Amino acid sequence: MPVFSYKAMTGEGSKVSGTLEAESLELAYEKVLNLGYLPSSVKQGGKVKTRTETDAGGLTMLFTKVKAQDVILFTKQLRTMLNAGIPVLQSMQTLLAQIENPRLKAAVEEIAKDITGGQSMYRAFGKHKKIFSPLYCNMLRAGEISGTLIQVLDRLIYIIEHENKVRKDIQSALTYPIIVVVALVAAFVVLIVFVLPNFIKLFKDQGVALPWPTQVCVRLHEIISGYWPIIVPAILGTLFALWYWSKTDRGRLFFDTLLLNLPILGPVFVKAAMSRFGSIFAILQSSGITVLESVDIISGTIGNAAVSKQFEGVRELLEQGRGLAYPLKKAKYFTPMLVTMVAIGEESGQLEEMLKEVAQHYDYEVEYSVAKMSELLGPVLVACLACVVGFFALAVMLPMLDLMSSALAGA
Structure with a gap:
């Protein structure tokens, strides 16, 4: 099939270029339009990069990270093509020529092969969990089951963009505190190890009694200087062990619970979980998925193991026919406002609208x-x-004042 190179403008006014395969120049123009671009030039020629060429022996893909923006752009392009009536498989094959990230390109190539082999989008995307989150895959599952894939992708794009923005805002808010804490630790070590010993030697030579703050510093200096070959590996080993444990189910539950109970950060993560719950549950309800199925899907996509744990009790009460508001009220972390809105939605038959408001x-x-x-x-x-x-x-200063007082008294 002939290869065409194109130059075009996005809806935001930025320039893009790439290559694609098409049977004719007219079809190439149509494919560029289906990508959501306004073509300025399309001509035959160019070369579609293969996976081997892009990966450079696999090294490029190994050290390339798929960012949230890459996933958002891919999802927007997929949504645009599906909305234009192009079948899923053809859309995926067309998008392969547009993806610049080698790791994402390789994943989409495998997904297209799996779909060609008869697998569902949910299972095909689910094989690449490091790129496509459980939320992403389960939303695709909901769209496939209900036949509302385009609407699900619309909501999914909103959720990913919003959470990416919130994540960046939190990182930005924590950057300054982290820098200050690192600077404090560095200053603490420098003062204890290099600065204070000189003053302490002076005070001892002059026979000045050391007050308790100075004695604490002396003890810390002795510990750090005498046991640093043990302290440094112990700290690094502990950090690695905590990181490894955080990847297990019990460790993730512990740290997520701790995260939700932090004084300042905790309420932010609780509200973020409630926002995700409302967004996902609303789209699942609009897709015609039952409440029990929705609970199962949300349990794996809420993004916090501590909140997901609460869905076990919620499901048990739902199976007893207790509705949704009552189980959520009995569960931990679900705010009174969310429970009230869900109760009103159930009574009025407008649960989806209430969840969107939440x-x-x-x-x-x-x-x-x-x-x-x-x-x-x-x-x-x-x-x-x-x-x-x-x-x-x-x-x-305290021993320095004592030293000055002694000097003045001797004079």
Whole structure:
């Protein structure tokens, strides 16, 4: 099949270029339009990169990370092509020529082969969990079951974009505190190991009694300087063990529970979980999926093991015919507002609309909480910094004052 190269404009006004296969120039123009682009030039020629050429022996793919923006762009292009009436398999094969990320390209190529072999999109995408999250795969499953794949992709794009924005906002809010904490730890080690020993030697030579802050610093210096070959490997080993344990089911449950109970960050993650619950449950309800099936899907896509654990009790009560609001009220972490809105939705027969309202409300709450978190962390860090600086100031200044007093008394 002939290969065509094209140059086009996106809906946002940015320029794109690429290659694709088509039987004729007219069909090539049509394919570019189906991608959601406005073609400025399409001509025969060019070369479609193969997987081997793109991967460069696999090294490029090994060190390439699939970012959220890559997945969002791919999903938008897939949604556009499906909305234009192009079959799933043909859409996937066409998109292969447009994907620039080698790791994502390889995954989509395998997915297209699996779909050609008769597998469902849910199972084909589910083989690439490091690229496509459980939420992504289960939403595809919901779309396939209900026949509303395009509507599901619309909602999925919104969820991924919103959560990516929230994630970046949280990272941005935590960047400054992390830098300050690292600087404090570095300053602490430098003062304890290199600076304070000189002052302590001076105080001891002059026979000055050391106050308790200085004695604490002396003890810390002895521990760090005497046992650092043990302390450093122990810290690194502990961090690695905690990281490895966090990948297990019990470890993930422990850390996710801890995360939800943190003083400042905890409420933000609870609201984010409620937003995801409302968004996913609403689209599942609009797709005609039963409440029990929806609970099973959400349990694996809520994004927090502690909240997912609560769905076990929710499912048991649902099977007893207790409705949805009552089980959620008995479960932990589900806010009173969410439970109330669900109860109203069940009584009025407008559960889907109520869940959408909940999702929109908590989307706003998360954004507000992230901004508020940035404001709260500032004073907390200043207080911590003042405590550390004050402690070391006391450790040096108190014996220094005693030394000056002794000198003046001797004069």
